[in-house]
Each structure stands twice: as structure tokens, then as C-alpha cells.
Amino acid sequence: MVNSLFVFMRICFMQPSCLIGLVLVAASLQALAEAPNIVFITVDTTRADRMDFLGSKRGLTPNLDIVAQQGVVFERAYSQAPLTPVSHATIFTGTYPQFHTVTDFGHPLPALLPYVPEILQKSGYHTAAFIGSLILDPKASMAPGFDRGFDYFNAGFRPKQSPNESRYDTVERRAGDVVRNATTWLDKNRKTPFFVWIHLYDPHAPYDPPPPFDTKFKDLYDGEVAYADASLGKLFSYLRQQGLYERSLIVLMSDHGESLGAHGEAMHGIFLYDETIHVPLLFKLPGELLAGRRVTSRVRLIDVAPTLLGMLSLPLPPTFQGESLVPVMKGGTKISASDLPAYAETDYPHRAFGWSSLRSLRSGKYLAIRAPKPELYDETQDKADQRNLAASSPAVTSTLLAQLNEMRDKTASYHGGTEKASLTSDQTANLAALGYAGGSASASADPLQGADPKDKIEISNVLHEGMIAVEDGRYTEAIPLLQHVLNDSPAITVAQGQLGIALARVKRYPEAIVALQKAVQLLPDSVESQYELGLALFETGKWRESTPYFEFVAKKRPKWPDAQYSLASVYARTQHVPEAVDLLHGVLELNPEHFRANLLLGRILTLEHLPDQAMPYLQKAVEVAPENFEAHAFLGDAYEQAGNELAAKGERARSESLKAGSNQ
Ligand SMILES: [Zn+2]
Numbered sequence: 299m300v301n302s303l304f305v306f307m308r309i310c311f312m313q314p315s316c317l318i319g320l321v322l323v324a325a326s327l328q329a330l331a332e333a334p335n336i337v338f339i340t341v342d343t344t345r346a347d348r349m350d351f352l353g354s355k356r357g358l359t360p361n362l363d364i365v366a367q368q369g370v371v372f373e374r375a376y377s378q379a380p381l382t383p384v385s386h387a388t389i390f391t392g393t394y395p396q397f398h399t400v401t402d403f404g405h406p407l408p409a410l411l412p413y414v415p416e417i418l419q420k421s422g423y424h425t426a427a428f429i430g431s432l433i434l435d436p437k438a439s440m441a442p443g444f445d446r447g448f449d450y451f452n453a454g455f456r457p458k459q460s461p462n463e464s465r466y467d468t469v470e471r472r473a474g475d476v477v478r479n480a481t482t483w484l485d486k487n488r489k490t491p492f493f494v495w496i497h498l499y500d501p502h503a504p505y506d507p508p509p510p511f512d513t514k515f516k517d518l519y520d521g522e523v524a525y526a527d528a529s530l531g532k533l534f535s536y537l538r539q540q541g542l543y544e545r546s547l548i549v550l551m552s553d554h555g556e557s558l559g560a561h562g563e564a565m566h567g568i569f570l571y572d573e574t575i576h577v578p579l580l581f582k583l584p585g586e587l588l589a590g591r592r593v594t595s596r597v598r599l600i601d602v603a604p605t606l607l608g609m610l611s612l613p614l615p616p617t618f619q620g621e622s623l624v625p626v627m628k629g630g631t632k633i634s635a636s637d638l639p640a641y642a643e644t645d646y647p648h649r650a651f652g653w654s655s656l657r658s659l660r661s662g663k664y665l666a667i668r669a670p671k672p673e674l675y676d677e678t679q680d681k682a683d684q685r686n687l688a689a690s691s692p693a694v695t696s697t698l699l700a701q702l703n704e705m706r707d708k709t710a711s712y713h714g715g716t717e718k719a720s721l722t723s724d725q726t727a728n729l730a731a732l733g734y735a736g737g738s739a740s741a742s743a744d745p746l747q748g749a750d751p752k753d754k755i756e757i758s759n760v761l762h763e764g765m766i767a768v769e770d771g772r773y774t775e776a777i778p779l780l781q782h783v784l785n786d787s788p789a790i791t792v793a794q795g796q797l798g799i800a801l802a803r804v805k806r807y808p809e810a811i812v813a814l815q816k817a818v819q820l821l822p823d824s825v826e827s828q829y830e831l832g833l834a835l836f837e838t839g840k841w842r843e844s845t846p847y848f849e850f851v852a853k854k855r856p857k858w859p860d861a862q863y864s865l866a867s868v869y870a871r872t873q874h875v876p877e878a879v880d881l882l883h884g885v886l887e888l889n890p891e892h893f894r895a896n897l898l899l900g901r902i903l904t905l906e907h908l909p910d911q912a913m914p915y916l917q918k919a920v921e922v923a924p925e926n927f928e929a930h931a932f933l934g935d936a937y938e939q940a941g942n943e944l945a946a947k948g949e950r951a952r953s954e955s956l957k958a959g960s961n962q
Pocket of ligand 1: 342343380381382383553554
């Protein structure tokens with residue numbers, strides 16, 4: 299039961315100064331209906347300095363600015379990790395990455411760790427999530443456990459299967475569509491109170507806003523931020539029209555920012571400077587309570603969960619490691635006088651590249667970074683973190699790093715450190731589709747060993763660029779980029795695999811085979827690399843050599859028609875015709891419209907002098923691909939065997955004219 303929820307809201311409509319304290323008093327008297335609806339928005343990859351309500355002059359966020367005026371703005375909020383699943387796990391569990399252990403993509407959220415959506419669901423909330431990217435899709439094996447506590451979880455992403463598919467139908471969903479999914483659900487689900495999580499992915503690379511946001515601003519990243527804001531504007535209008543806005547609690551933040559070239563980093567994930575760690579954070583309370591408040595003390599995303607539950611007067615789980623910001627929001631308490639120390643870390647340089655992980659602590663006026671070459675910045679003098687004082691202020695540096703180590707040790711998981719979980723090949727392929735590296739074979743056991751990411755940042759940028767180029771089908775561009783990465787770091791698995799794919803797509807098969815063989819060596823269970831290696835061998839006529847790779851993939855992917863077809867195709871060419879026929883029947887059970895399976899099965903049956911059995915498959919092939927000359931020719935042969943000369947002549951004539959047309 300949400301019994302005590304937001305009593306204070308009703309009381310405080312009349313007396314805005316009271317806040318929270320009264321909640322407990324009247325708690326048990328209140329009915330469920332008193333609880334506020336919660337609209338919880340995470341806008342991915344959004345820098346604090348792009349928000350007009352945080353001082354930007356770019357004019358990107360007119361809709362958020364209105365909400366900010368009606369709510370409480372945190373001017374200095376810091377993320378605990380520059381990666382989507384890691385940061386979202388912190389936001390929703392109120393614990394540090396070293397505690398929740400979701401320190402990389404695809405790590406499961408521990409089932410017993412208290413999780414805000416589930417706490418709200420158990421308290422009587424109707425819960426729904428609307429997700430903008432594959433990266434947070436539990437069903438696509440990327441964020442297992444993140445759907446815990448949701449009555450409805452709208453995701454449904456998958457990797458792109460060909461360059462012709464739009465990324466917005468596969469790996470990502472535009473803000474407008476995410477918001478529409480949410481409002482459609484709200485239209486049909488009028489039960490209150492509700493907790494709706496809306497995740498917008500648009501500001502994440504590639505920067506590709508729809509018109510007019512693609513031309514309206516100086517750079518495309520800004521266009522994405524403005525587009526996300528405009529889409530949220532539609533959400534807020536909807537809530538107003540439905541009479542839901544006023545009494546809703548709206549919480550908005552970004553999971554992390556984007557470097558955009560600062561410190562040499564193109565995107566995010568490697569470094570812990572302000573560009574990726576300083577994030578927007580605002581709460582709009584029901585009835586515009588505390589409207590216009592601005593909190594200038596340093597706070598953290600780890601504080602969001604205790605703040606939210608604190609406002610609802612729900613008990614805080616003992617696992618929470620942040621602090622409720624309610625006293626700070628009210629102003630004048632001990633916390634508002636001083637900043638909270640803000641810890642952040644990233645394992646991505648270690649896991650994806652085999653370099654050292656980074657850890658940081660913002661304390662007092664300083665940012666200290668634990669790296670092979672330590673860093674210290676005075677953020678009051680040097681907002682851009684440009685002048686490393688570690689060498690000139692060794693005492694401050696070592697004191698802060700000692701604090702950092704102590705603080706991390708104290709807050710690490712009681713399960714005894716992070717488990718060494720490696721990515722599956724599916725997860726690696728999904729990550730590649732989003733431009734992230736995964737599954738390096740070269741990482742040593744100690745995450746603080748390895749090269750300093752400061753010395754290697756260019757390699758990670760080039761890798762991301764190369765992977766996005768492969769994803770977009772720009773293979774010729776991708777090849778030299780990936781080769782550059784591999785010259786520096788030959789053990790980055792994903793670079794080998796992606797290079798092999800790019801080479802194969804431009805028909806440089808012998809080189810593709812070498813690259814894909816290395817990728818398979820580095821990550822033997824990679825379905826994608828084994829499949830691509832099979833295809834490249836097949837294309838060069840090495841059918842027998844390709845067989846074990848196709849057999850591996852077909853076994854691993856029994857429901858993937860193309861994998862089954864590829865194996866059938868190689869069996870048909872290597873005197874295993876009965877096995878091929880069995881597989882082709884299986885393919886057509888999975889997908890009766892599979893053109894090549896119909897064509898091959900019809901052809902095999904024709905060659906076995908079974909024209910009546912062949913005919914339906916070849917007719918289907920012609921129906922599915924009427925412009926394919928081979929299909930008409932094969933159908934002509936089957937007609938001839940069956941004694942239908944006239945039909946045979948017609949199909950052959952059609953085949954000849956299509957062939958002539960295609961040769962022009
Ligand atoms: Zn993110």
C-alpha cells in the first residue's frame with residue numbers, strides 16, 4: 299500500500315513550507331489515491347551544459363526550462379559512471395557500481411538488490427517503462443533484470459540484420475516514438491498512481507536528429523538534445539491535457555554526458571571529467587511545491603533513489619548508499635551547507651580494451667582521478683579539468699586518492715567484489731551495433747593494470763568510428779580505421795571481427811578470412827564471427843572448409859532461418875543432399891517465404907526428377923522474387939520435366955528478358 303504517500307502534497311498545497319515532516323504523522327490515514335503519479339525521465343548522453351536551465355545560451359531546452367522553473371534544479375549533480383547500464387543501475391538501486399556490480403554492458407542486475415521500480419510496484423504503483431535503446435533491453439540480453447518490478451516494459455529491440463534496415467526499427471527508437479508509446483499506454487491504463495520510466499536515447503551517437511532539428515542548430519548533437527526536449531514537450535502537453543501534469547512528480551536526469559572531443563574523447567565511457575559526469579537533474583513536485591528552488595551544493599545520482607522514496611515516505615532499504623536530498627531541497631540544512639563527495643568509476647577501458655580502469659572522487663574543490671598517471675584538478679579554478687596538479691600537489695593528490703580507495707573499499711559489494719562475467723557473443727554483437735566495444739581477450743585480472751587511457755584515447759575513438767561505419771554499411775571507410783586500431787592493439791576482439799565483416803562486404807575475401815579466423819581464435823563462441831567466416835569461405839568456393847562454421851552456427855541458432863539455410867546450401871554442394879533437404883524444410887517451417895530456401899529445395903527436387911514436388915517451391919520463389927531470372931529458369935525446367943512445354947517456354951522467355959534487363 300502506498301498509504302503515506304504524498305500526504306504532504308495535499309497538505310503542502312496549502313502550506314508550501316511544510317514538506318516531508320508531516321508525512322509520517324498522517325501516513326496511515328491516507329488512501330492509495332493520494333499518491334502522486336511519477337514520471338521518471340532519463341535522457342541518455344545529455345550534457346548538463348546544454349540545458350538552458352543550467353546556464354546554456356543555446357536555446358535547446360524550452361520545454362524542460364518550463365518544468366525546471368516549476369521544480370527544483372540541481373546545478374551540480376554528478377553521475378557515478380559514464381555508461382548507460384551502470385549509471386541506470388545506480389539510479390534505480392541507490393548504490394555504487396562497485397556494490398551493484400552492473401559494471402559493464404549485459405551484467406545482470408542482482409535479483410535480491412532492492413530496486414526502485416519493484417519497491418514502488420510493491421507499494422501499489424502501476425509501473426511501466428518505455429525504453430529508447432537495445433542497451434537497456436532485458437529481453438535482448440543487454441540489461442538482464444532491469445524489467446524487475448514493471449507491469450509493462452516496452453523495449454523489443456534487436457540488432458540490425460542488414461545495412462538496409464533503419465536503426466530506428468532495430469537498435470534504437472526515436473524520442474517521438476518512445477513518448478508516443480508512453481502516451482498510448484497511459485491512454486489505456488488509467489489506474490493511478492502510476493510510475494512511468496521514459497528513457498530517451500537520441501543524444502547518443504550517431505547524431506542524427508530528424509528535421510527540422512538536423513539543420514536548426516550549429517551541431518547535430520545539439521539538434522538531438524533539442525529534439526529530445528521537443529518530444530518531452532509533447533509528453534508534458536499530453537499530461538496537461540489529461541489533467542495529470544499538476545499532480546505528477548516529474549524527475550528528470552541524464553545517466554551521463556558526452557565528451558564531444560574534450561580531453562580527446564569523442565563520446566563517453568572512458569573518462570571521468572565533467573563533460574560526461576556532470577549531469578542535469580531536476581524534480582518537479584506536485585502542485586509546483588518548491589518551484590524555482592536551485593540547489594548549488596554537489597549531489598549525486600546515487601541520491602535520487604533515497605530522495606524519491608523519502609518524498610513518498612517509503613522506508614529506505616538498508617542497501618541504499620546515497621542520501622535523501624529532501625532536506626537540501628527544503629534548504630537551510632546541514633547538507634546544503636556542504637557538498638557531498640562524488641565518486642565515479644569506469645571499467646570500460648579495462649574490459650573493452652585491456653587498459654586500466656579509472657576511478658575518481660570529487661571532494662572539496664578538487665577532482666582526483668586514480669589512473670596509472672594520477673590526476674588532480676582544482677575545479678573552482680579550472681572547470682575544464684585542463685591543468686593536472688598531481689605533480690605539483692603530491693600531498694593533496696595522495697590524500698584524496700587514499701580517501702577514494704577507502705571510500706570504494708567501504709562501499710564495495712558485500713558479495714566480495716565484482717564477479718568476472720564475460721560477454722556472450724550475442725551481447726558483443728549487440729554492442730557492436732551501438733558502436734561499443736566488448737569482450738576484449740587481452741584484459742588482465744587486475745582492472746587497475748594496463749595502459750593509461752589518457753595515452754590511448756585516440757584508439758578508442760577510431761574503433762568507435764570504424765564500428766559505426768560498419769553498422770552504416772560504409773565498409774571501405776571502416777577498413778583503414780579498424781586496421782589502425784589493430785596495429786596498435788591486435789587483441790581487441792571486436793576490431794578483428796568488424797574488420798573481417800567489412801572486408802567480406804567489399805569482397806576482399808582472402809583478407810576477410812584471415813581477420814575472421816583471428817576473431818574466432820580470440821572469442822571462440824562468437825556466432826557472428828563464425829558465421830561470417832563460413833560465408834567468406836563459401837564465397838571463395840571452400841565449401842568443405844566452411845562446413846564446421848555453419849554447423850556451429852546452425853546448432854547455436856536453431857531458429858535463425860539464414861543460419862539453417864547456409865548449412866543446407868553447403869550440404870547440397872558437398873554430397874549431403876538428404877541432410878540439405880531436411881534443413882530446407884526446417885527453414886520453410888520457420889519462414890515459408892524464404893526465397894533462397896524455396897529456390898534451392900525446388901531445384902534439388904527437379905534434379906531428382908520430382909517436378910510435381912518441386913513446382914510449389916519454385917512457384918513460391920517466383921512469387922516472392924518475381925524479378926529473379928534464376929527462379930523463372932528453374933521453374934521452366936520443372937515445367938518441362940512435367941511435360942508442360944508451353945509454361946516452360948513462358949518461364950524461360952521471362953527469365954531471358956529479366957537477365958537481359960539486369961545486364962544492361
Ligand atoms: Zn547512457
